[in-house]
Amino acid sequence: MRTFLSRYLFSTDHKTIGIQYFVLSVLAGFVGLALSVVMRIHLSYPEAKIRLFEILWPNGAPGGVMTPELYLALLTMHGTIMAFFLLTTVPLGGFGNYFLPIQIGAHDMALPRLNMLSFWTTFLSFLVLLAAFFVEGGAPLSGWTAYPPLSAAGPIAGPGQGTGQTLWIVSIAIFCLASLFGSINFITTTLEMRVKGMSLFRMPLTVWAWFITALISLFAFAVLMAAGILLLLDREAGTSFFLPTGLLINDRALPNQGGTPLLWQHLFWFFGHPEVYIAVLPGMGIVSTILANFARKPVFGYKPMVWAMLAIAGLGFIVWGHHMFISGMNPYSSLAFSVLTLTIGVPSAIKTFNWLGTLWGGRIQLTTAMLFSLGFVSVFVTGGLTGIILGQPSLDIYFHDTYFVVGHFHMIMGVASVFAMFAATFYWFPRMFGRMLNEKLGRVHFYITFLGVYGIFIPMHFAGLAGNPRRYADFTQFEFLQDLTILHKFSSHCAFTTAAVQLLFLANLIYSYRRGPLAKDNPWNATTLEWLNKTPDAVHCGAYEYSVPGDTKDFRMQHEEAR
Amino acid sequence: MTPTPHVHPPSPPGQHRRASFTALYAGMASIIMLFGAFTSAMVVRRGASKDWRGTPAPQLLWVNTAVLAASSVVAERARRHLRNNDRVHFNYWWSGATLLGAGFIAAQGLLWRRLVDAGVYLNSNPGSAFFYIGTVAHALHLFGVWLWMFYLWTKAVRLQLGPSRRTGVDVCTVFWHFLGVLWLYLMFLFIYWGNR
Numbered sequence: 189m190r191t192f193l194s195r196y197l198f199s200t201d202h203k204t205i206g207i208q209y210f211v212l213s214v215l216a217g218f219v220g221l222a223l224s225v226v227m228r229i230h231l232s233y234p235e236a237k238i239r240l241f242e243i244l245w246p247n248g249a250p251g252g253v254m255t256p257e258l259y260l261a262l263l264t265m266h267g268t269i270m271a272f273f274l275l276t277t278v279p280l281g282g283f284g285n286y287f288l289p290i291q292i293g294a295h296d297m298a299l300p301r302l303n304m305l306s307f308w309t310t311f312l313s314f315l316v317l318l319a320a321f322f323v324e325g326g327a328p329l330s331g332w333t334a335y336p337p338l339s340a341a342g343p344i345a346g347p348g349q350g351t352g353q354t355l356w357i358v359s360i361a362i363f364c365l366a367s368l369f370g371s372i373n374f375i376t377t378t379l380e381m382r383v384k385g386m387s388l389f390r391m392p393l394t395v396w397a398w399f400i401t402a403l404i405s406l407f408a409f410a411v412l413m414a415a416g417i418l419l420l421l422d423r424e425a426g427t428s429f430f431l432p433t434g435l436l437i438n439d440r441a442l443p444n445q446g447g448t449p450l451l452w453q454h455l456f457w458f459f460g461h462p463e464v465y466i467a468v469l470p471g472m473g474i475v476s477t478i479l480a481n482f483a484r485k486p487v488f489g490y491k492p493m494v495w496a497m498l499a500i501a502g503l504g505f506i507v508w509g510h511h512m513f514i515s516g517m518n519p520y521s522s523l524a525f526s527v528l529t530l531t532i533g534v535p536s537a538i539k540t541f542n543w544l545g546t547l548w549g550g551r552i553q554l555t556t557a558m559l560f561s562l563g564f565v566s567v568f569v570t571g572g573l574t575g576i577i578l579g580q581p582s583l584d585i586y587f588h589d590t591y592f593v594v595g596h597f598h599m600i601m602g603v604a605s606v607f608a609m610f611a612a613t614f615y616w617f618p619r620m621f622g623r624m625l626n627e628k629l630g631r632v633h634f635y636i637t638f639l640g641v642y643g644i645f646i647p648m649h650f651a652g653l654a655g656n657p658r659r660y661a662d663f664t665q666f667e668f669l670q671d672l673t674i675l676h677k678f679s680s681h682c683a684f685t686t687a688a689v690q691l692l693f694l695a696n697l698i699y700s701y702r703r704g705p706l707a708k709d710n711p712w713n714a715t716t717l718e719w720l721n722k723t724p725d726a727v728h729c730g731a732y733e734y735s736v737p738g739d740t741k742d743f744r745m746q747h748e749e750a751r
Numbered sequence: 752m753t754p755t756p757h758v759h760p761p762s763p764p765g766q767h768r769r770a771s772f773t774a775l776y777a778g779m780a781s782i783i784m785l786f787g788a789f790t791s792a793m794v795v796r797r798g799a800s801k802d803w804r805g806t807p808a809p810q811l812l813w814v815n816t817a818v819l820a821a822s823s824v825v826a827e828r829a830r831r832h833l834r835n836n837d838r839v840h841f842n843y844w845w846s847g848a849t850l851l852g853a854g855f856i857a858a859q860g861l862l863w864r865r866l867v868d869a870g871v872y873l874n875s876n877p878g879s880a881f882f883y884i885g886t887v888a889h890a891l892h893l894f895g896v897w898l899w900m901f902y903l904w905t906k907a908v909r910l911q912l913g914p915s916r917r918t919g920v921d922v923c924t925v926f927w928h929f930l931g932v933l934w935l936y937l938m939f940l941f942i943y944w945g946n947r
Contacts (some may be wrong), residue, residue, distance in 0.1 A: 380770040416789035426874035446800030
């Protein structure tokens, strides 16, 4: 019992904590996925009476038909769980914890106890969020962005806006704390724990990506925490930061005076836009490493890749206004935010160009990890291009709050990051668990998922072009949306298929963990230090020494000296 | 099945000390962002409506400021004594800093009590709301560091600290100074800018 507690519950070992984060996130991912399936069922068949809905939510789905309020509650929880507990947690907390120390030749994170605290705080935050489902009124309705006045007005704003919304805010505040602990640890470990010879520009791009992501988290989550505290006080202490004078909700006048909902938008999006990069930057690092490995070539333009990530991170903090083009801001402000937003296209294009350059002339091995990495590049480009459209105020005024936006951010933030996670799982599973994942199942998983996500999200772009608003629980009530029903049905059926095939991934994880073939020490012939079983005294070369002319083998590990 | 464990060489000397300071600076950066967010919210909220009222500055506020400044000076003296291996004087001065720190926190409680008695509540107006938020957030951070200071004091009186075991004291003192400077910033913000 004592061994169990110290080994799993109170472990300060970075590898155990990494696996704990990984398991928590997989669990959260499947909860979020299930919620999205339920939403898509309702959108496609709004009149259908589904007994399971009634059992799960007796008040939210009387007679098995979902109410609009329940739809919004599911939407809020789906967005929150996916954005925070999957996209933010796996890439940094999961893979970062496990691999950052051993990729830089450190024995552990710099602050192991803080690391343990960070995980358990994240876990607590997840439990508090899930608790919102079970309190009176259920989960909140105000979306993952929690815009006031809806989120600030309290129970009179609707079911879920009472205790459910309060729990949501408390959960996010706890999550902010956990992320700040984690960020401090990642930054300190990267800067201070590198083995001799591991200069900054010899670090794998994964380490660079985790380090930059930690910097972004450090600055962004502190701001979200401040915003969350103010929102909580508006709800519970009668302050008026976000609630304006004379607000009338459900025929009742609120006593609050003088606040402005736009203040929340500024604070939230100062966090919210960098959050996109918190989700996707680790993926960029992972994909760079995997592309180089399975093309048996060095990363094309290693230093530009680093500078591009730094530029993306820096620019990410000064573009939040593009989420608020229709908030009535000064057109000159819109212009400035637009120009800065479009500027992010430059470092993003550098990265894409360099990924293609890495592949060019390589000896490509289409392993599952490589397939998901290529898939990442594909959806990153697709989602990125629509970002250029949304970054222009004149176009965004039309597209704002339509399905075009839903398609865009799912591609660039959701699918791209998740593809990188799949790639990382297939690549590092042998190191984490000593066995290989099943490649055949992996390929089936990849191809169906790849086609599936395009099938889900491309129609959404067209629905958005046709003016289809997001967050509506039922499109059949509006004549101008009738013609789009077929698009949504197609989207939904792709979603059901894609969701089902994720069970194949889960089965692969469980089966391979128990019965998969034993892994060799360095099954991918990689160059980075995590594939060694001991921490070297020093490293002698960069992270991507593949196909070095004159070498006897086609890769040189970082601790090996040049021959 | 678990993979082969890593074998590690010993950590190089000084690594733990450097890491502690880097972690401190990262922590300070996040605190600056937190209070920066409060400040920008305060500026926006003040401009959004005409309901802003400044917060009164009772004399106790200045006494508290003096106590915090004194605790910083005393902690710094203690730190220098430890560096010079003068552990007896370190213990005296560190005890003094710990007591002064506790005094500041207790007096902050008294200050909030007096403001409430004077009818200045969290929801009275945006000025008072930001005053309470800023000072409570500051006090929570300070209390956390004070607990650490107290823990170090328990080690100090058992003579478990010395010139080669002073990283905790150094980091704690620098953090304490930082919170002192943050307090001065908050005073400027609430008392000068808020009442202008």
